[in-house]
Amino acid sequence: MPDFLKGFGLFCVALCGFAASPVHAAGDLLVAPTRVVLDGSRGTEVVLNNIGAEPATYRISLEIKRMTAAGGLDEIAEADATPAERAALDMIAFSPRRVTLPPNQPQVIRVGVRIPEGTPPGEYRAHMLFRAVPDAAPATASEVAKPASTGVSIALTPIYGITIPVIVRVGNLGAEASIGEAWVADTADGPAFNFGLTRTGNRSVYGDIEVTRPGVSEPLLVARGIAVYPEVGARAVSLRVPPELAEKLKGPVRIRYSEDREVGGGTIDQVDRVVK
């Protein structure tokens, strides 16, 4: 514990430096780490920090999300959960679930796992949601924007938060992935670099994508933290890129999908493609 506190103090120094950017709204938040993998019975800790200018109350909960073929995460109501998703919610324990923090006050959320006897091998996952509980609509809003007698004024309050995956692995699991065709296409919001990822095995794959031009050491594009979850066998990856980069990406490239640097950074798949 003292060791942890020492580390934490230093960690806070880093955070406070990072959070020095302008802050306005109540409910702004920081979460670290950004992904939790638990195997066996050991738990872990997640740090939540109030980086807003006002005290805020945060709620922490577990949500079920399913990956789509397009690479998004669909929110699933608890009533529609599969037995495996239900099991994930039941085996992940965490505390506290609600906390009020003054500005720049970090809070450790302890995350534990209880794997019941006889749980079939597999990967169980829930997404931990951190978000501020909204205050009652601020009285000042109506004073500032008093409507004309025939007018309407609008105050829309976002309730915003961060989710990180909490993954529990039971048994000996393995997975492989391969990179499909790659192309550049225009979307409504500008050009995007697209490729497919196919997955086999009984767990998710997770890692970083690096696109390089043969003979050029500086990568053209780096995209970190791309997952293919077990509920999909394949997904599309569509990354928005600036127009000048979109032009540069066309032609022969090498695409490498590597494991997270924290677990060694080994290559999952590497292919040469000609991007159209």
Added chain:
Amino acid sequence: MRKFGMKRAVLGAAIAALAMNASAAHAATATGTATAKILRQITLTNTSALQYATIISGATASTVSVSTSGAATCGAGLTCTGTTTAANFDVQGTSGAVVLVGGDSSVTLNGSLGGTMTSSLTYSSANITLGATGGSFQVGGTLNVGANQTAGDYTGTFNVTANYQ
């Protein structure tokens, strides 16, 4: 003593560079070691609200749109005053990290003097790739204003999440 000072400097550099040089803190000397575990982090800050400003309704139903860049389109029969803005969220984290953007696709607003309105919501992107200075996404929308919509202050809340995968 001097050595200790050196070490602190090395450690300070490690913290300044966040995760990059963390291993430098494990200097290979036999005396007292200091370790710092640097965790990857994500921050989400809301820097502007989705503002439809003030609208004076007309005799027929119409709409007001605010694009994700904040530009307003005032529908036929309506009078719109004030400055409109799209909601903006800044995200910071590991450079290169891909963050998925999620949220409600519509919101219901309740008036202080009765009446309701609905607004659809549009997001500037389904995912963002963070650069060295982070990234941002915007939320715009289209507000459905009824014929002779009851005057008053309309309020509503909508959910937005930044999701690591």
